[in-house]
Structure formats: structure tokens, C-alpha cells
Amino acid sequence: MILSRTSQYAIQALIYVATQPAGEPILNRKIAEYLGVPAAYLAKIMQSLCKGNLLYSFRGRQGGFCLREGGEKTDLMQIVSLIEGVGFTEYCVLGLKVCSDETACPMHTKWKPIKERIVSLLHEQTLDRLAVAVKSGKYRICDLPMAMMGAETDPAGV
Amino acid sequence: MILSRTSQYAIQALIYVATQPAGEPILNRKIAEYLGVPAAYLAKIMQSLCKGNLLYSFRGRQGGFCLREGGEKTDLMQIVSLIEGVGFTEYCVLGLKVCSDETACPMHTKWKPIKERIVSLLHEQTLDRLAVAVKSGKYRICDLPMAMMGAETDPAGV
DNA sequence: GTGAAACAAGATAATTAGATCGAAATATGC
DNA sequence: GCATATTTCGATCTAATTATCTTGTTTCAC
Numbered sequence: 035m036i037l038s039r040t041s042q043y044a045i046q047a048l049i050y051v052a053t054q055p056a057g058e059p060i061l062n063r064k065i066a067e068y069l070g071v072p073a074a075y076l077a078k079i080m081q082s083l084c085k086g087n088l089l090y091s092f093r094g095r096q097g098g099f100c101l102r103e104g105g106e107k108t109d110l111m112q113i114v115s116l117i118e119g120v121g122f123t124e125y126c127v128l129g130l131k132v133c134s135d136e137t138a139c140p141m142h143t144k145w146k147p148i149k150e151r152i153v154s155l156l157h158e159q160t161l162d163r164l165a166v167a168v169k170s171g172k173y174r175i176c177d178l179p180m181a182m183m184g185a186e187t188d189p190a191g192v
Numbered sequence: 193m194i195l196s197r198t199s200q201y202a203i204q205a206l207i208y209v210a211t212q213p214a215g216e217p218i219l220n221r222k223i224a225e226y227l228g229v230p231a232a233y234l235a236k237i238m239q240s241l242c243k244g245n246l247l248y249s250f251r252g253r254q255g256g257f258c259l260r261e262g263g264e265k266t267d268l269m270q271i272v273s274l275i276e277g278v279g280f281t282e283y284c285v286l287g288l289k290v291c292s293d294e295t296a297c298p299m300h301t302k303w304k305p306i307k308e309r310i311v312s313l314l315h316e317q318t319l320d321r322l323a324v325a326v327k328s329g330k331y332r333i334c335d336l337p338m339a340m341m342g343a344e345t346d347p348a349g350v
Numbered sequence: 351g352t353g354a355a356a357c358a359a360g361a362t363a364a365t366t367a368g369a370t371c372g373a374a375a376t377a378t379g380c
Numbered sequence: 381g382c383a384t385a386t387t388t389c390g391a392t393c394t395a396a397t398t399a400t401c402t403t404g405t406t407t408c409a410c
Contacts, residue, residue, distance in 0.1 A: 035285075036194060038399095039398080040398080040399080045286060046286060057332060058262040060357085061354095062356075063355090072400055075401080077343075077356075081356080081358085084356090085231070091355095091357085092314075092355080092356075092407090093355060094341060095355065095410065096355085097356060104298075125193040127193075127194060128200050128203060130333075131333065131336070133343070134338050136248050139284055139333060140322045141313075141317065141322075148306065148313065150307055152306060159299065172302070173296055174288065175288075175298065178289070197366080198367080219387075220388075232368065233367065234370085237391085238388085239388080241391095251387055252374090252375050252376025252385090252387055253378065253387065254377055254378090255377085
């Protein structure tokens, strides 16, 4: 609805890395397996994240990916603008090329505050905060195992 | 960022129809020309809008498209759910298949209120209100002519 | 050296956007 | 009434974008 699948995978992967002990390189394969996303595609995304200076990569044996120092403070806005391009928040809801305070689409004034809330939410969510939430066990960054889906609606509990 | 191009075109076209005198069928060609969008593609979208009971269509000479009676009260949510499918607002920001109050991604609680604001904005914006805004001349549903782009930065005024 | 891993670039698949074309319908002129 | 121009309808086809896979190379620990 808002983010491309690429951005979603990038965020999930970075959160996962942030939940792991710092300093130990993590395999792309492991991340992909955990998240249940295609490893080859994820590898490409991880490369972008390296080029964008969010990750370190180590080749060869004992290789893998690590957060850069201070990387726990990376916020979602940084990740998203890296993937979708800066200014992805500037797009007009109705798709107009030019839609600013001066000359706008009829949704502009109402949409602007919502957009601002989205931006500040993306800014305030940092990898460390998200990692804590995941480590607490209250939240997930990967899908439920199929078996569990709809488990609540199953009175027998299987 | 939020809506597919198809939804954007659908909304633009419906607003345009709503600005025109009711009862007079409007040509797809005219709408496409005004909005500056591909006519063939728009025609397809118009068909969906007819099937979704938002528009009437008339074939042959003097044909064209009209809002259905009461159509001025159509809100953007109706249009969008027709095009993108109902439940497009239910998607998880991080792309999880299941993300509800019971079991969620770490963004869920913060994202939910924003999502609700988006939904209510889409609900409160009806075609007649948007049409009024456009007819007032304060807002646009089509792009500026190329010549005007950046006109403000041109001291000579060309 | 050898094997495990990231790296790079391209090929393929899926989805979305847009174009084409032959109908079917209908107001209008004759 | 009948031909005709005008328009939507419907189905299919192409192009562009996005997501995914493949293959080979480089790097590094052992």
C-alpha cells in the first residue's frame, strides 16, 4: 500500500540483523530463510544497503553482513529513501507532476498533514527500537507458519 | 506512493465528470484530452467504473459517460476499493500476510491510527466537494501546461 | 589450494500500464 | 426504414516496470 516489496524486505532484513549479536556477520541465506523471502533477491537488496552505507559486508568464509557502527540508530526513512529514492514522500496523491502549496490538487491540503505524520513516524522508528520490540516476542517481522494461520478460529486447537 | 496510477486516473476522471453539467454524456476522448492521460487506457478504466455502478455509459452518437444519479456523493474510498480491491487498507506496512491487533509487525500499533486517518479522509472526500474545489479554480486535477512549469522562477516572465 | 561466502550483471517471470482493433449500439440524415 | 458516422464494449496484444532467478567472478579463512 505504501512501500514497495523491496523496501519491505530491506526493513525486515535490517531489523533482523539488528536483533542479532553485533559484530558477528550474518549470512544472507540465514536472513532469507528466517524471513521467508527469496534469497537471491534479498542478496541484491543487501548490496544496495551496503552501498548506501547501512551495512558492512564480509566476503569469503566467516563472511556475512553486519550493521555499520551506529547503524542501530538508522531510521526507516533513511532505508526507504535509499530504496525508493529521496522525495518519495513528495508524490501527489492524485499523481500530478506539480502539486505544492502554491498550486495543488484538491486533496493536497488534507493530505499534507497525513503525509507529515507518515514521514515523522518513519523518522522516529529506528532499528534498535524495532529490534527490541521483536526480541520481546510481542511482534514479528516474518510470517506465521502456515499451520498457525487461523488457529484462533479453530475451536479444537488441532 | 499510495494509489496505483489506475486509481489516480479513475479519481481524476470522475472529478472531471462531476464538474461538467449533469445529464450531458461526456466523451472518453474529451476527458482523456483534458486530463492528459492515454485515452485507450482511460476507456478501460471507465468501463470498470461503469461495471462498479459509478457511471452510466451511452453508446453511439451523443454517447459518452455520465455520473449515476446520486453519484456526486461517491467518495474516494468507494472508487479506490473498486479499483484496488476492498481491503487494500488492510495491508501490513512491512508486507506481513497476517498483521492484526492480536499478532502484528512492530509498526502495527503506530501505523494503525495513520491508516485510519487515511481511510476517513478517503471517505469524507466526495466527488461533489472535489468538483466544487476544482471549479473554484483553486485546485487542479490535471498537470500544468509545460510552459508554466517553473514560471515563478523566471524573472523576465517570458 | 579449497570451499564458503559476497559481488556483479544479466536473464526470466509477474505484474501493471498502455495500445489496438473488431465488433455492437444508437442518433441522425436521407 | 436504412445507411452512416460516432461512440462505447470487449477482448487481446504490446510495453514498461518490478520482482525473482541464474551464472560466473572475486574475496577470504582455513
